[in-house]
Amino acid sequence: MSTGNYNTNQTRSFTHLDFKERQLIEKWLNEDVNKAEIGRRLGRNRSTIHREINRGKVEQIKQINGYNKKVTVYYSDSGQSIYEKRRAKSVRKKIVSFSSAFFSALEDAFTKGWFKGKQRLYNIKTFIALYRKKHPVENIPTFKTVYSYIRQGLLSIKPHDLPVMYRLKPRKNQHSNPKGKNKRILGTSITDRPEDVLPRETFGHWEADLVKGKKTKNEPAIITLVERKTRYAITKKISDYKSQTVKNAFEEILADNPNLFASITFDNGSEFSLMSELNTDVYFCHAYASWERGSNENFNKLLREFIPKGKSIHLFSEMDIDQAAQAINKRIREVIGLRSSEEYFQQCSI
Template structure:
């Protein structure tokens, strides 16, 4: 539609300059209208109104305060607002950063946030050579990155179920209700969760006894001859004995929390003065959520249907290394191994002690 009274020429993508701002200031002092100023400058009235609003300051004249437009103020505000303005699609200028993230996601199975947080924690790139996690996800969905959403370690939606505590059908030891409530905060070192990982349902096959330290999230995987309660107990006893010989390391394992599986029926016998063993409620996997999560990570290397006996020691060690050297947001983008060793150094000199813990 054409307008007969249209008196301005549209000028898109062109900002007011300092000379135009001084022109506005002079015309306003002369008492000219906004409409005439906009017409003479070839701008819309909205542009002039917005400029006057951002460049006006309070001045006192004849003991009365009033708003006065100043060109210098308008220019200063304009420059300040433009400091954070830049082209958000910077993929072509941050190629080294994008290549590094793509390698970590595709080869090491890191999450996007873990990769971004790790680079910031290590100061690997300066600020203008990288982008934030949200921007990388935008790039991902626009097809700019060299991987797809299905390449990410975990893409799913979790439904929150109501807790339904059931009455114990068996009592293997002390209930988790008796455990110190401070353990839930994860501020104290030395509290572990335990579980088993199976490849196939075969009594003759080996199982993995997995343990996770709640504060550092360090993950330990121990081969066990079978899922029999006696074998699981002996495997756990050997692991505890690997560092219980040194009195300085007693604080490494203060409590262990297990589920009610029959394979853990005898581990309560390992309790002693410095070690308490508790059992979670039935059907309450979230009470040992960290261990369950890491069992999911290791299942990438030990998939369902593959006998544990056929898993080589190199594969198992590589799986544990991946788990313990993955930067975590909840650890300030440190790795579980780093946090664990920081805690151990407070207990004993690492140079004088050997651990039978695969980290």
């Protein structure tokens, strides 16, 4: 997510189609002008024209070559009529129109500290999804509606109480192709990783990285490992981030968990130069393509709430780091079916 503030209530710049434009669409369709050209003439996106045509279509019976056939024809009158009916219904719902039991549960969860701070269990979106799953007949608002109520001061929850609220930004549908070229070849490329790893349907495939504090000589670091299917994380503090130290630590992790690792994917940092010697399948990402280890990068971002950048890892004990990882693993996540990584990991590792 973005570090900037994304206002879900920001003013949009577009205008709705008017009746005159609908009449022009009807006229040009009768002249066999295609949708893209109609959009260009009106200064509208092609998808806007496409949706309007679907909205204003009317089914008719026409005689073609002596046979009665059903055809669909766009009429501006029909499109305008449907538009006006929908606009009449398009009004913002007041808070009293939603379930009062839901808002009571929301306020109670907030009072218990489930949304705020490092030990939080939910964000607003996952709480709503879980509540809706348990109470399917209740009228529940969307998470954006709840955020709107919070901004308006209609709830006791304040914007600064919610770490995720100001990090909202629409997620890109697709990642770009890797643009960088690896200066060093440390081992097997992620390109050669089995295709069944990508959809996260198989348990045991991990992503790994180091979280560093101050970049000074003999500064400790933290190994972070995230299982792709469950998003469960393992951490280990190491005395420095020399390649031999990192290799020894990973060998200890593999020895302690012999049946959990089918593969590990690393980036191309020099600290991972000996990873190909590990007794498991190892793959390396492309340069400047951190999204190829997206789950691990997300965990590292969450871990930074406990261990801020620039602070020495000397200040944090192994217990401090383990407790931080456990707190993150206990959070409820929508992406894995409204359960915690800890719960899902236990189910998959049996």
